[in-house]
Amino acid sequence: MEGLKVSDADLVLRVPPSKSSRASQAILRELSSHLFQFSEIFDGVLLAYDVDIVDQNAKIIQVIQPSSGVRLKAKLLLFSPKPNMSLEGRVVKLTPESIHVIVLGFASAVIIDEDIREEFEFRTKHGKEVFRSKAHSRHVIKVGTVIRFLVKSLDKEILHICGSLKPTNTGSIHWLDNNVIEISLTDRSGMKRESENEMERHEHAVLGGEKISVCNDQIKKSKKRRLREES
Template structure:
């Protein structure tokens, strides 16, 4: 999925003097407070981190209430969606006017009817709301389906995304991946048949209006017959 990236960062975490005897705990707590929230510092949503404290001796920062500045190196997993990126999400609600999804379990997104391609038709099937493709009957979107959609716009502060199912490479991930595998199998089988046909053509030739085999045994016999005729 697009929008995920790993970044290396050099950070300084401010620790209250009362936490001076538990610096590592204070650092992890401070970083944890930024999880699943958009941060302008990181330019994304912090999903996970791996920390290595560089200096064990923290420096006192100037101020009325002095804090300790702890330097550390961190590897950060960030979620930074942008327009025109392809994201994956789980469907949580369907209506005739919209599809509601959750991205990575915390960010909400909605796809309204004008951004759903005409191929999909909303209907009730076995008492459940679904979006069925009129082109491919097995391409169905329902609650619980993992879909791939295009980011149309987003509000970073509240982590709300407006998506689109207009492109042909969007929809149910299960169907899209399965369809791609079937196309690959067809391509591979077609290539195999072409190679077999070429081998058959190489093994046979037409001489004097008659088809003869060009196998090793036939080549030897043909050479022997030609030598007899020439003598």
């Protein structure tokens, strides 16, 4: 899935003087407070981190309120969705006008009717709402389905995504993956038929304006007969 990235960062975290003796705990607590929140500094949502403290000795930073600065290297896992990126999420609610999705278990996304391609038709079957493809009856989106969609926009404050199912490579991931296999098998069978047709064309000859079939054994015997006659 797009939107996930691992970044290496050189950081200096401020630690209050009262906590300078336990800088490691203070650093982890500070980073943990930024989890699952959008950070302008990192340009994404912090999902996880791995920290290596470069300098154990905190240095005083001259600011209005004195604090100690600790240098560290961190490897950060960030979620940074951008327009036109492909995301995946699980459907949690369906209405005739919208599809509601949860991405990575914490970010919400909605796809409204104008962003759902006309191929999909809302239906109620056995008391359950579904979006079913009119072109492919097995392509169904229902509550619990994991779908692939494109990002239209992102509200960073509330981590809300507006998505789109307009492209043909979006929809139920289960169906899309199986459909790729079906297309591949169809292509191979088509190539096989073309190869067989080519062989049939080579195994036909024209005699007196009429097309007659000539098997490979007959061709081989004819060649041997000509060689004996020439010798």
